[in-house]
Amino acid sequence: AQTVTQSQPEMSVQEAETVTLSCTYDTSESDYYLFWYKQPPSRQMILVIRQEAYKQQNATENRFSVNFQKAAKSFSLKISDSQLGDAAMYFCAYSTRAQKLVFGQGTRLTINP
Amino acid sequence: DAGVTQSPTHLIKTRGQQVTLRCSPKSGHDTVSWYQQALGQGPQFIFQYYEEEERQRGNFPDRFSGHQFPNYSSELNVNALLLGDSALYLCASSIDRVGNQPQHFGDGTRLSIL
Numbered sequence: 001a002q003t004v005t006q007s008q009p010e011m012s013v014q015e016a017e018t019v020t021l022s023c024t025y026d027t028s029e030s031d032y033y034l035f036w037y038k039q040p041p042s043r044q045m046i047l048v049i050r051q052e053a054y055k056q057q058n059a060t061e062n063r064f065s066v067n068f069q070k071a072a073k074s075f076s077l078k079i080s081d082s083q084l085g086d087a088a089m090y091f092c093a094y095s096t097r098a099q100k101l102v103f104g105q106g107t108r109l110t111i112n113p
Numbered sequence: 114d115a116g117v118t119q120s121p122t123h124l125i126k127t128r129g130q131q132v133t134l135r136c137s138p139k140s141g142h143d144t145v146s147w148y149q150q151a152l153g154q155g156p157q158f159i160f161q162y163y164e165e166e167e168r169q170r171g172n173f174p175d176r177f178s179g180h181q182f183p184n185y186s187s188e189l190n191v192n193a194l195l196l197g198d199s200a201l202y203l204c205a206s207s208i209d210r211v212g213n214q215p216q217h218f219g220d221g222t223r224l225s226i227l
Contacts, residue, residue: 004155035215043201045156045218091155099144099207100169101216103155 002027004094006104013082014112020067021077021107023092032096034068034075039106040088048090051075079109087111115140117219119204125225126194134189134222138206144168145187146216147179150201162187163209191224199226 003026013019025034036048051059051068058066063083067076079086092104118137126132138145144163148156158171162181181187185206191198201223205216 037218042220043223044220045203045205047215047217050215093155099146099216100158100161100171101146101148101156101205102158103148105155106153 002029002094002102004092004102004104006090006092006107008107009105010108010110012110012112013079015084016081018078018080019082019109021079021090021092021109023075023077023104025073025075025092025094025102027073027094029096032094034066035093035095035101036064036066036075036077037091037093037103038086038088039091045091049077082111084111084113117142117204117206117217119202119219119222121222122220123223123225125227127227128194128196130194131190131192132194132224134191134202134204134224135186136189136204136206136219137186138204139217142206142208142217143185144207144209145181145185146205146207147187147189148203148205149173150203150221152200156203159189194226196226198224200224 005024032053034051038046049061063080065078089106093101095101120135146161147159150156161169165181176192178190201221203221204219207216
């Protein structure tokens with residue numbers, strides 16, 4: 001069975017600095033997708049960034065980028081120039097084309113002004 | 114363009130009762146998935162509906178059942194409620210067979226069991 005592990009229950013960073021959230025996963029599939037979702041107190045799960053496993057190039061979305069290490073089954077999220085609005089729970093997730101999402105336990109990110 | 118909408122927002126039930134949660138997918142989406150998120154945990158997959166049939170199911174008992182209507186909207190039913198069923202229930206929609214398209218989530222229904 002596929003599993004996703006986030007080893008950092010909580011992280012904090014000063015506003016305008018850079019923070020990296022860790023994620024590892026386990027799968028025997030070769031074709032899959034990885035996601036980072038953000039869940040603020042408003043509860044809605046918001047997609048931050050996604051990565052197709054067949055792509056070697058790391059995905060980037062403005063201040064958000066990933067470090068995808070397929071052999072190590074690692075998928076970390078880097079947030080640059082952290083802003084107060086980035087404070088939320090961050091979930092790493094995995095899926096295949098069947099679309100069932102498997103989530104990690106989450107990392108609570110606090111931004112200190 | 115409306116996103117995924119869920120109703121109700123909050124619900125309080127007692128043990129043994131039955132509950133129905135509703136979800137309308139994002140316009141153009143035909144697949145609906147349901148997740149249970151206990152407090153402080155990541156969401157857990159319950160099941161997925163496509164073409165009015167349950168296509169995948171997670172590790173949840175038969176007390177959890179669902180339905181998808183011809184307009185792609187969906188219901189989640191839970192019978193014989195237990196205290197452990199207290200959670201945030203999230204609905205997500207997507208387009209079938211387009212694995213690289215992300216699922217879009219609603220705001221969830223907070224279910225509390227007394």
